[in-house]
Amino acid sequence: MKRFLLFAAVCTAGVLWAARVSLDGGTLIVPEPGGGARLDCRARNGEITFPFNPVKPGYAEVVLPRPLPLGIFRSARIAAKVRVPAGSPVRSMSLRLLDRNREVFQYVSKADFARGGEFEVVWQVKPEQFQLCWGGDANRVFDMPGSVLGFAFDFAGGAPASSLTLLALDIDTEAPPVRELPGDKALLPLYRFDRDELFRQRGGQGLIVQQPDGVLLKDIKGEFIITERRNELLPLRGRPAALILDAEVRQGELTAFAILRDAKGVPFTTPELRLQREGAPLQFDLGAILEEAVLPVKMDNIFFRNSAAANGKVLLKSAALRTVLPAAEALELxxxxxxxxxxxxxxxxxxxxxxxxxxxxxxxxxxxxxxxxxxxxxx
Known part of the structure; x- marks a missing residue:
């Protein structure tokens, strides 16, 4: 008897491994009465220098060109490696995060920058333990998912012209545990990304290349959307609790999310998560998202976004669903x-x-x- 196993699946824990983020620039804003000076600063040899003139005490803001998605997280360690000249007037640096309703949350890290040189400024972030918040829906609740908006630093006055140079940014987030749904659970294969599963471009800019070890998405600029090359999307079995995507970033700074549709055609969007260069699988929690969905649900589109200046490239290896199966669907025939x-x-x-x-x-x-x-x- 010969058996054909149609898919291979990969499972993962709820931790996203630390990754160095590539930044191509930022906007420096020094607030002043009646307005403020704005300066667009570009990266040179991987470094971004923000010059400022501390005639009197004040603070400056650094806004990234695009917010960096953090997804849904329980805690995060965000570390910025910076360089300042000797006698720097910088007294502290703050991290600014956005929630899904565009409310800004600020977290402070103090350090003695006066001696000059290179420093690693670290923020151990618990979303609810913020210093200040403002804007958005102003509910003072960090509504997930979150993203990095930028930084701020305050400085003493009466110093000569100075600068702060951002050398590197490392982000390590811990995802919350996947919500447990009642019922028997199974890990079911979804995609194996081989020649028997054809995918097509649904939108955006990029190319799809079939390879022996998976599907390579390349030349991604901005947003790239793919979908199954089928006339009718296949319904997923049971009530999906988690979507697990095994992918490896080859170039760029990429995030991913998916849209599913229920039996009434209502769309449900997963959180946007950052893909890892080390190839650690992503796990999207679907339990809360699909709570009101009418079964069965179907995969609609998968979105990839590249925030780097260089074209993005990612290898898709496999995808699986952690699913709650009703008794009838738990039968294997x-x-x-x-x-x-x-x-x-x-x-x-x-x-x-x-x-x-x-x-x-x-x-x-x-x-x-x-x-x-x-x-x-x-x-």
């Missing part, structure tokens, strides 16, 4: 054809006939079934 060409003989259609009997006292509906594993005869 095998069909043996007994023929070398892997088809049923005429008259053998009864091998596919299924009969369901409802022995409970409650009314019930039976949904259509699909086969995910086929056993064939010799050859």
């Amino acid at each position: 095998e069909v043996e054809t007994g023929t070398p060409v892997h088809v049923l003989r005429k008259g053998g259609e009864a091998a596919l006939a299924l009969r369901f009997t409802n022995r409970s006292e409650k009314a019930g509906n039976f949904v259509s079934t699909s086969f995910t594993r086929i056993s064939t005869g010799p050859g």
